[in-house]
Amino acid sequence: MLARQGFRTKRDRVVLNKNVYVEADVTPAIAKSLVAHDVTINGGLEVTVGTIQQVITPFKDFALTVQDIELDVPKIFYLVFPATCFIVAARYSITGEGAGHTTGCILTFSDPFVGIPAWGHIDIPAPADTVQLTGSYVFGTSYHAGDIWFRQVMVSQVRTVICNGLGAGDGHVDLTLECQTTL
């Protein structure tokens, strides 16, 4: 009878092969419950009362930028983070002016409360004349073992991007830090 009405039972589950309408709350059981497990919906999800809130990670993935970093000017840039997150990548774009520049600079990524270590860093090449160069650095997958200290950030914490200013010419770098609230 139950099978005719849409219920099928397997060893570890009951399969409902009809649409399921829940007219009351979906509430947790004491132990293994909806609250403790994943929900996969191959169709859509419609919530007509209340809001859909991501309690644990309310932020979507986001990015912070540092603009107009001059290759030949030593400078520290401070970034405050609006959510607990992981910095997963740094992407840069260089706009170079003038020909013959052979020297780039290094951007170091640091936790300001721990000092200025040679942890994560990105080598910015010398800008070519009127050519816009782009590149990226992916944290946690390269040879910079100390990345993790820069990469994990709590809400309201600060990270620094430090330009060593050893570049030549008038090249400017725009840097984007890609952040994910979960990995």
Added chain:
Amino acid sequence: MATTEGELARAGIVIDDTTVTFTRALEVSEDLIVQGSLSVGNDVAITGDLKVLGVITGTVQSKYCLQMKIEDVSSAVSLGSCVVPSFGGGSITKIWTVLQGDIGASGGSIATHINGADISAANEHDVVIANSAVAGDVDSATVASGTHTVAAGDCIMVHPSDTGTNAVALQVVVEITQA
């Protein structure tokens, strides 16, 4: 033909040719996998992952941030601004600042405007930077959700309403909550 009586009905389960309806709270002791659509008349609490391959309909609360820069915190006309992106409507709920240099003896305050209008009638949402604050210092102001709303295309602008001593830059991050 719906089951309107019997053990299932008494348990709050009504079944017709196409639908199983639970008229009471539903407890699922394992994962819930819905091949079709799930329509819920009230709240759902999930502490694990939710994967929806279709469309989510309803009021979704999420947050994102916009970033601005004030070049000179010692100048009241040093402005930072940005435009709320498409589908970016919501309300301003938090504003962070981080100094790029030492501000000097006198601190300052940062005001936020939406389309030219200051959101702080009495400076209640201004970010206050303390006297002698140094590079890397973080300050913030919290705004109640729904108090100051923005829509796609609106301009958010920040500037020093009370200027600091030194001509140092300030990074500003504005949190937008969508609900």
